Amino acid sequence: MIRTWLNIVALWLIGVLAAAQLPKIAVLAPALRETFHLSLAQVGLLVSLLEIGGAVFGMVGGLALGRFGGRRFLLAGLSVLLACSVVEALAPNVALLFAARAVEGLGYVLVVIAAPTMIVAIAPERIRGAALALWSTFVPVGVALGSGVTGVAVALTSPKTALLLWAGLCALGLVAAARQGAGVRGAARMVLPRPAAVVVTFGFGLYTVFVCALTMLLPSFLIERVGASLSGASLATGLVSLTALPASAIAVRILHGAPSAPRRVVLTVVPALLATAVIAPLIFHPSVAGDAVAVTLVAGLALLLSGIASPLVFARLPGLAGATAPDDPRIAAANGLLTQFGAGGALIGPPLGGLVVGRWGWQGLGVCVAVLALAMLAAILTAERLGRAKSPEDEAFLAPETAA
Known part of the structure; x- marks a missing residue:
């Protein structure tokens, strides 16, 4: 069991490493603007290009993984991240x-x-829920790590060296990935997940919409309306984002002993998302x-409560x-769909939040978060209702280990 957990943590850390690539360009934005004479809009596009890959290719990637195998995908993905960090560090022009x-995405x-x-x-089935709850934290942990490491590296060295540092860390990730087993056997067919998975991943997409809208716009509110400093607003937003960690710990505790109930x-x-809808406004x-x-405490409480639901989706x-089995290709397809909806939500959230604030003010954003939390709840309940009709094959996925 210890060896199993070491492999699970290694895969989680590889995910954290990938997520750390999300904020590195945002931290380097001032230096990149000066070097390449970029506009603010161009910098925003450069930051978001990483999510566009997931928003466009998530489902396709999930279907393909079921055919080609997880270890190959993991090694290929880390190789691409490594190469792109090197190219970004040495890029002589904006086009490159x-x-x-874009390729990094x-x-x-x-x-x-x-x-x-x-x-x-x-x-094993008895720890699968806890393992996936841990996995659900890879983005907030990766964003915090990516921001912190990149910031320190730039302060001590240069933007070029900071990007090369990430290339080196991706090389270490390749070593860890090479030690993993095949994980998912290549299959001769690509299989779509059941409709219940489509609905619940759509609900997760709604979650990323309101989380990204709130966390991306919160610094502007704290600076413009409350008078907070830039560093103070950044710290407050970071603390709000990291509520995903205690939320995941609560979810693991809830799943203990009945990971698939x-x-x-x-x-x-139900109570977590209803409470979120009450608190958000x-x-x-x-x-x-x-x-x-x-503001920080109330926003943190809202994201803590909604964050309990997110690991349960995973x-x-x-x-x-x-x-019907741990290596069923439908799991890969569902994870691809989850990535696609999650990345799409991350892209839609900030501009949607900006439109809401422009039309109805900041209180309108709070109401929007509440409505989206209720929509997420409706999606989860609908998915569970659709998932009740199970064939005998479905039960075989859990029965052998549960009996043990």
Whole structure:
């Protein structure tokens, strides 16, 4: 069991490494603007190009993984991330910089589809839910790590060296990935997940929409309306984002002993998301909005509560996809769909939040978060209802290990 957990943590760390590539360009933005004479809009596009790969190719990648195998995808993805970091560091012009960032998005997709699929394949049923709950934290941890490491590296060296540092870390990731088993055997066919998985991954997409809208716009609110400093607003937003960690710990505790129990999941997500819908409008309410600490605490509580639901989506995904074995290709396809909806939500969230604030003000954003939380709840409940109709084959996915 210890060896199994070491492999699971290694795959999680590889996912964290991939997610760390998300914020590195944002941290380097001032230097890149000066070097390449980029506009603010161009920098924004450069940052978001990594997510475009997931938004466009997530489902295709998941289907292809079921055929070619997880380990190959993992190695290919890390190789792409390594090569693109080197090209970004040495890029002599804007065109090559943008091309490298776009290709880097493909590497990111390969890693974040392969790693959770391999976790499902190697984790016994009794710890599978906890392992997937751990995996669900790879983005916030990766974003925090990527921001911190890149910032320190730039302060001590240069932007070029910082990007080469990430290339070196990706090389270490390749070594760790090479030690992993095949995880997912190549299959002769590509299999679509069941409709329940489509619905629940759409719900996860709604989650990323409101989380990204809130966290990306929160610094602007704290600086413009509350009078916080840039460093203070950044720190507050980082703390709010990291509520995903205690939320995941709570989800692991809930899943302990019954990692695939639909009833337990429903009894958890209903109060969590209803409470989120109640609390979210208070973030920008006049009674709270004048105090940066109060805004941070209320926003953190809203994301903590909604963040409990997110790991449960990951834990339930194999069962809702209709998987009949830990290496069923439907798991890879469902993870690809999850990546596609998640990346799409990350792209849509900030501009949608900006439109809402422009039309209805900051309190409108709080209401928007509440509505999206309720929509996420509706999607999860609908998925669980669709997932109730199981064939005898579906039960075989869990029965042998449960009996043990």
